Amino acid sequence: MQIGGKAHNPRSGEWLGSLNPATEEVWAMIPRASVEDAEVAAAAAHEALRGAWAKLTPTQRGALMFRLADLLERDAELLAQLDARDNGKPISELRKQYAYLPQHWRYFGGLVDKLEAQVIPVDRNGVFNFTRHEPVGVVLAITPWNSPLVIASWKVAPALAAGCTTIVKPSEHASISTLHFAKLVAEAGFPAGVVNVVTGYGHEVGEALVAHAKVAKVTFTGGEAGGRAVSTLAAKHLKPTVMELGGKSPVIVFDDADLDRAVPTVAVGIFSSSGQSCVAGSRLLLQAGIYDEFLRRLIDRARAIVVGDPLSAETAMGPITTRAQFEMIQSHLFDAHEQGAICAFKGERSSNFPSGGLFLPPHIFTGVTPQMRVWREEVFGPVLAVMRFETEAEAVAIANDSPFGLAAGLWTRDLDRALRLHKELQAGTVWINSYRGVSSMTPLGGFKRSGFGRENGQEAVREFLQTKSVWMEYQ
Numbered sequence: 249m250q251i252g253g254k255a256h257n258p259r260s261g262e263w264l265g266s267l268n269p270a271t272e273e274v275w276a277m278i279p280r281a282s283v284e285d286a287e288v289a290a291a292a293a294h295e296a297l298r299g300a301w302a303k304l305t306p307t308q309r310g311a312l313m314f315r316l317a318d319l320l321e322r323d324a325e326l327l328a329q330l331d332a333r334d335n336g337k338p339i340s341e342l343r344k345q346y347a348y349l350p351q352h353w354r355y356f357g358g359l360v361d362k363l364e365a366q367v368i369p370v371d372r373n374g375v376f377n378f379t380r381h382e383p384v385g386v387v388l389a390i391t392p393w394n395s396p397l398v399i400a401s402w403k404v405a406p407a408l409a410a411g412c413t414t415i416v417k418p419s420e421h422a423s424i425s426t427l428h429f430a431k432l433v434a435e436a437g438f439p440a441g442v443v444n445v446v447t448g449y450g451h452e453v454g455e456a457l458v459a460h461a462k463v464a465k466v467t468f469t470g471g472e473a474g475g476r477a478v479s480t481l482a483a484k485h486l487k488p489t490v491m492e493l494g495g496k497s498p499v500i501v502f503d504d505a506d507l508d509r510a511v512p513t514v515a516v517g518i519f520s521s522s523g524q525s526c527v528a529g530s531r532l533l534l535q536a537g538i539y540d541e542f543l544r545r546l547i548d549r550a551r552a553i554v555v556g557d558p559l560s561a562e563t564a565m566g567p568i569t570t571r572a573q574f575e576m577i578q579s580h581l582f583d584a585h586e587q588g589a590i591c592a593f594k595g596e597r598s599s600n601f602p603s604g605g606l607f608l609p610p611h612i613f614t615g616v617t618p619q620m621r622v623w624r625e626e627v628f629g630p631v632l633a634v635m636r637f638e639t640e641a642e643a644v645a646i647a648n649d650s651p652f653g654l655a656a657g658l659w660t661r662d663l664d665r666a667l668r669l670h671k672e673l674q675a676g677t678v679w680i681n682s683y684r685g686v687s688s689m690t691p692l693g694g695f696k697r698s699g700f701g702r703e704n705g706q707e708a709v710r711e712f713l714q715t716k717s718v719w720m721e722y723q
C-alpha cells in the first residue's frame with residue numbers, strides 16, 4: 249500500500265489473493281489492511297491536509313496533477329494490462345479508458361486555480377462580506393471492481409482540485425491498478441499523505457476508515473448493500489457522503505428511430521464490460537412498429553460478440569469479475585426462466601473462449617413483465633430484458649417505474665418528442681440518440697435509489713468544498 253508517501257505493508261502481516269477471473273487463479277497478492285493501517289492512513293492524510301498540501305498554491309497543486317496525467321499516459325498500456333488480468337475487462341475497452349484518463353486529470357488539474365468565490369453586498373452599511381471555498385478535509389474514496397482506476401479518478405481528482413487529501417480503498421477484487429497509481433502519485437512528486445491507498449475488505453478496513461474521526465467525507469461507488477452500510481455508518485458519525493449505486497437504466501426506441509445507429513449502440517450499452525457497468529442499458533423498450541425488426545437485428549449483433557480472453561484485441565466481452573457476481577447473474581437467469589420470460593437469445597462460446605473462468609455469454613429476454621426480477625433488479629451482467637410499448641406515455645410510465653434512476657436512453661428523430669421526454673425521464677443522465685457517453689466535464693450521478701451527489705464536471709469539485717462566509721465591519 250502507499251501511506252504517507254511510503255510503501256506500507258499491512259500491520260497484520262496478512263495478504264489476500266487477487267483472482268484472475270478468466271482463469272480463477274490467484275495472480276497477485278494484496279495487503280489485507282486492518283484498523284491499525286486505517287489509523288496510519290487517516291493520520292497521514294490529515295497531516296498533509298493542513299501541512300504540505302495546503303502550503304502549495306492552487307497553480308502548484310494543478311501542476312502536480314498535470315504531471316500525474318503525463319505518468320498515467322506513459323503507463324496507460326501497463327494499467328490496461330493489469331486491469332485485464334485483475335477484473336477481466338477486455339483490453340480493447342481498457343485501452344480506450346486509459347487513453348482518456350490523463351485528460352480527466354488535466355481537466356481537474358485545470359480547475360484548481362479557477363475556484364472563485366463571491367463578494368456579497370449584504371443589506372447592512374459598513375459591512376464587507378465575502379465567501380471562501382475551503383476543502384472539506386480528508387476524503388475517503390471507496391471504489392468498486394468494474395472500472396477501478398477510472399472510478400477512483402472520478403473521486404480523487406476533484407477532491408484534490410478542491411484542496412482535500414484522500415484515502416482510496418479499492419475493491420478487494422481489483423486493487424492492482426490503484427496500487428500502481430499510488431506509485432505514480434509518488435513519482436509525480438505529490439507531498440506525502442495527499443493520496444493514500446489502503447487495500448482490504450470493506451467490512452474491515454473500509455468501515456474503520458468510514459468511522460474514523462479524521463475522515464471528513466466519504467465518496468462511494470458500489471452496490472446497494474455496501475452503499476447502505478457505508479451511508480448508515482457515516483450517518484452515525486454525522487458524516488456526509490456521495491453515493492453512486494448503479495441502476496436499471498431504460499432505453500426507449502421509438503418507431504421513427506435511426507435503427508442503423510440504435511442497434512449497435514443498444515448492444516454496446518448492455519453488453520460492454522459484460523454488463524458490469526453502472527449505466528448499463530438493461531431495460532429495452534421497443535415501440536410496436538419496429539419491435540420485430542429491431543430484435544432481429546439486435547440478436548444478429550449480439551451473435552457477433554466475441555466472448556473470451558480479455559487480453560485478446562478481438563474480445564468484446566470478458567469474464568464476470570467475481571464468483572459471487574457470476575452466481576448472482578445465474579440466479580437472475582434462473583428466476584427469469586422460472587417467472588416465464590422467454591430467452592430470445594443466448595450467446596455461445598467464441599473460438600477464443602477459454603475453458604475455465606467466469607464466462608457468461610449475452611442473454612436477451614422477451615415476454616418480460618414489469619413485476620419480473622429481471623426487469624426490476626440490477627443484474628450487473630450481460631442480460632437484457634425487452635418489453636414492447638405502443639404510446640409515448642406508456643413508455644415513460646414503464647421507464648420511470650423503477651426504484652433506480654441513474655441513466656436513460658431515448659431514440660427518436662422527432663425533435664419535439666426528444667425535448668418533451670428528456671424532462672419526463674427520472675434519471676441523472678439522459679442520452680438522446682446515443683448511449684454511454686461519459687466525460688470528465690459533465691456531471692454523472694443518480695436520481696432515486698441510484699444515489700446522491702455528483703461525480704465529474706465542476707459539480708464534482710463542489711462536493712468537496714465547504715463555503716465559509718466572512719464578515720468585516722468598517723466605519
Ligand code: TXE
Nearest residue numbers: 391392418419450454455470471474477492493494526628
Ligand atoms: O460491491 P460492494 P460488490 C453492484 C452490482 C453488484 C453489487 C455488489 O449490482 O452485484 O454491487 O458488488 C466496499 N464498509 N455494483 O459486492 O460490496 C468494498 O470493499 C466500507 C454496482 O463487489 O458494494 C468495495 O471497495 N466499504 C457498482 C466497494 O465497497 C465497504 C459497481 C464496493 O463493493 C463496505 C460494482 C462496508 N461495509 C458493483 N462494504 C456501480 N455502482 O457501478 C463494501 N465496501
